[in-house]
Amino acid sequence: MNKTAVEITGLEKTYRTESECLTILKNLDFSIEEGTKAVIIGESGSGKSTFLNIVAGLDRATRGTVKAGPYEITSMDEKSISEYRSRYLGLIFQFHYLLKDFTALENVFLPAYMAGMKKSLALEKAKLLLSDVGLEDRFTHLPSQLSGGERQRVAVARSLINDPKLILADEPTGNLDPANASMIGNLLFSMAEKYRKTLILVTHDMSLASKGDRIFSIKDGMLNER
Numbered sequence: 001m002n003k004t005a006v007e008i009t010g011l012e013k014t015y016r017t018e019s020e021c022l023t024i025l026k027n028l029d030f031s032i033e034e035g036t037k038a039v040i041i042g043e044s045g046s047g048k049s050t051f052l053n054i055v056a057g058l059d060r061a062t063r064g065t066v067k068a069g070p071y072e073i074t075s076m077d078e079k080s081i082s083e084y085r086s087r088y089l090g091l092i093f094q095f096h097y098l099l100k101d102f103t104a105l106e107n108v109f110l111p112a113y114m115a116g117m118k119k120s121l122a123l124e125k126a127k128l129l130l131s132d133v134g135l136e137d138r139f140t141h142l143p144s145q146l147s148g149g150e151r152q153r154v155a156v157a158r159s160l161i162n163d164p165k166l167i168l169a170d171e172p173t174g175n176l177d178p179a180n181a182s183m184i185g186n187l188l189f190s191m192a193e194k195y196r197k198t199l200i201l202v203t204h205d206m207s208l209a210s211k212g213d214r215i216f217s218i219k220d221g222m223l224n225e226r
Contacts, residue, residue, distance in 0.1 A: 004067075005034040005166060005198040006055060011064035013050055024050050026221035028064070032214065034165070037192055037199040039212030041226075046218045048202040052170050055200065056091060057081035069165055086115050090159030090197070092188070094171040096151040098143040104130060104154045105139040112161045122161070129157035132194075133187060149180035156188055160195060167192055169201045173208060185211065 011028040014021060024047040032038045042048045053059035054066060057073050066073040071084045085091070098107045105126055112122035130139060133153040143151055152172060159167055169188060173181035185208040192199040201212065209215055215226045 003034050003069075005032055005036065005069065006200065007031045007067045008055075009065050011051075011054065011066065012062045013047070013054065013059070014062045023221055025054075025218075025223075028221075028223045030216070030223055032198065032200070034198050035196060037189060037201070037211070037213045038216065039201045039203060039209040039214070040216045040218060040223075041203060041206070041209050042218035044204065047221060048218055049170050051218065051223075052168050052200065052202050056089060056168050057084055086111075086162065088165050090162070090164040090167040092152075092155050092159050092167065092169040092172045094174040096143070096155040098151055098154055098158075100143050103140050103142060104135060104146065107143070107154055108158045108161055111158060115162055126157070126161060129160055130154070132191065133157050147180075148176055149183060152176065152180070152184050153187065156184070156191060160191065160197070163195075165198060167197050167199045169199065171203055172201070173203065173205060181205065181208070
């Protein structure tokens with residue numbers, strides 16, 4: 001029996017200003033097993049990215065518990081959350097966030113090297129991952145020398161370099177043309193399958209969402225499985 005990869009109970013997120021109180025997520029429960037490819041859909045502003053940011057430890061829940069593997073994110077301090085992101089998570093965003101003065105190889109290699117992996121091993125692993133995403137002839141290219149689809153493929157490779165258990169992807173195809181969006185979507189699911197990763201993907205693209213094992217939707221702050 002598979003272990004639970006992510007378990008969320010009673011999650012709420014409220015933003016308060018001097019004039020108003022806005023609840024984005026309301027008493028939300030969510031649970032997936034290891035190896036699941038889960039997709040979350042919803043209209044712009046529905047709270048999809050807020051949900052993912054809370055799982056990533058980039059935002060704090062107002063109420064509820066969020067567990068990912070051995071980590072109870074809602075009770076951890078910043079140092080522990082940083083360790084969680086380094087050891088357990090791979091993150092992919094709509095924008096690639098590659099370091100513009102570093103090559104594709106260096107962008108993939110650096111997170112592993114900074115986490116303490118030997119330089120030779122980190123470089124070898126980065127080359128393997130870049131080859132896996134079809135960029136074996138782009139090792140020495142800077143981000144400015146790569147197409148949008150190629151930059152996002154580097155981001156996919158980078159997300160896997162520290163062998164995370166969980167991949168979180170927030171609108172990873174949102175900035176791409178339809179052909180590249182389809183390619184990146186297929187690549188993301190195939191890489192998650194190949195390396196046996198749990199995947200939570202946020203998207204508004206229904207053709208991409210259809211690739212998921214389980215599909216959830218967020219509407220009016222509530223999460224439901226379709």
